[in-house]
Amino acid sequence: MTARTTSAPSGSVGSAVTDGILVGWRNLKRIPRIPELAIFAILQSIMFVLLFVFVFGGAINVPGDYTSFLMPGIFAQTIVFAAGTTAIGMTDDINKGIVDRFRSLPMSRSAVLTGRTFSDVIYNAGILVVLMLTGFVVGWRVDDIPSLIAGFALLLFFAYGMVWLGVWLGLNVPTVEVGQQVIFTVLFPITFISNVFVPLESLPEWLQPIAEWNPTSTLTAALREMWGNGAPPPTNSLASTEPALVTIVWVLVFIVVFGPLGVRRYRSMSR
């Protein structure tokens, strides 16, 4: 009757890693089974590219080519929405009873959240690759390969921060539908009050500092600078002179705030 092997007991580091990978494996396994989710995430971003390049692009004045200016912003916007995907996945798992199943098993307590964050970063990496290829097709170019890799890494690091925001959000909303509403009303303004689609100078003056420090903007500015994609001349604010640094600080803030909040919320599910 002792079917259990002598593998690491729950609570040990070994089991935390193995169980986290197993949960992540499960999350990734689901993606091709519901291809619509990934397809529409990509289509949504492509639609933004088409809309802004062909419909509004002519009316927006940027230094250089508008497509080059826009693409880094589209990548950043896509990654901000990573929080939404994660939140919906998390809420869905709770409501379908999967999280209860996990909680009744002798597995590592942290694995449900670490597995979720790990799989969702990989998922977003996949989405980004498809979008970048699309970008190349419509004429987006970067200066060199190392800068492309550095920018990609910064995007994934940003995704990791957003995924923790998503975990916390997903644990706090009652249903997937409410989650979608929250995402729509919170994330859309965040990505629009930014330098993603227009140069900051074209925004109302009082809005400019907010938009400038918006993490979406700092990420976009950092990418434009790295890739030589029509970065506007820097202002004298730190968010504009050191956008990559500010972005990294933003991500650390997200992880430090929403990581513990999410973990605490997850633990209190037994109340």
Add this chain to the structure above:
Amino acid sequence: MDAITAEGLVKIYKSRKNEVRALDGVDLTVPEGTVLGLLGPNGAGKTTAVRILATLLKPDSGRATIAGFDLARQPDDIRRVIGLSGQYAAVDENLTGSENLWLFGRLYQLSSAEATRRATELLEQFDLVDAADRVVKTYSGGMRRRLDLGSALIGRPRLLFLDEPTTGLDPRSRIGMWDVIRGLVAEGVTLLLTTQYLEEADELADRIVVIDHGKIIAGGTADELKSAVGGERIEVVAHDRDAIPRAKEILSRDCAGDVTVDEHTRRLTAPTSAGAGALVQVVRDFDEAGIRIDDIALRRPTLDDVFLALTGHAAEEETLTDEASTRSAA
């Protein structure tokens, strides 16, 4: 040894508007290797009790030990020896049946090979071999239910919690599930089972506990509960409505207690302690009086009678037991 002991479990769900005392001081003991049936109407607190004992929910007060481990302090140890199949199937819709079982096996800390072996065994046991490589989304409700029970068994738990395991199953699947459960019990698994089907508790449980409004209102074997509700009864359906008063007279002479009459169905019911002897007497007297009857039977109380009597939805107030009347007084 007792596999489950619980004392004074209280669980209060607080929301902004109100408070629900889902469990209001529940004591339970389940000896190792036995089956406890937890019976109760909707909202009685069955699921809450199961979730607490399976470590998913913390009680507001009270204590419990599961397989000798303290519920509050050793939840990890408890999870290593229990299996849980909740009220709603908790399997991943976008994984296949075998992927689900393998994943839960791995997370139960089985090795990959062992998890694969167990998954194959369980798919066979639950008649899911043909569907093993289909995503669960394509399964019927009954198939999901079976896969869920299989998931609970993946680690060969010594102690099993099943929350309404046969709700939504067709009669054949239900009987099949009962066989599976009996097999597990024969192997020595301790089982706590909740159900709405009294027949199921009758079939499977060694002891039954009836719970309502978060309180235990009765407990015992099925037979004990039935005799607590009242002994045997004679039921007569008169052919003519006009004959009812005379029939009532005969019944109250031949039987021991008050006769209840349902004018609509022309059904008369009277408790008796003389069993078949009383039945023969009644038949003879009816014949002599020339009363035609459509049906006559000696009825033993079913668990349905117990359930209705104890949870206070019974039409026949006089069958309420002492325990049940304390509840309605509370």
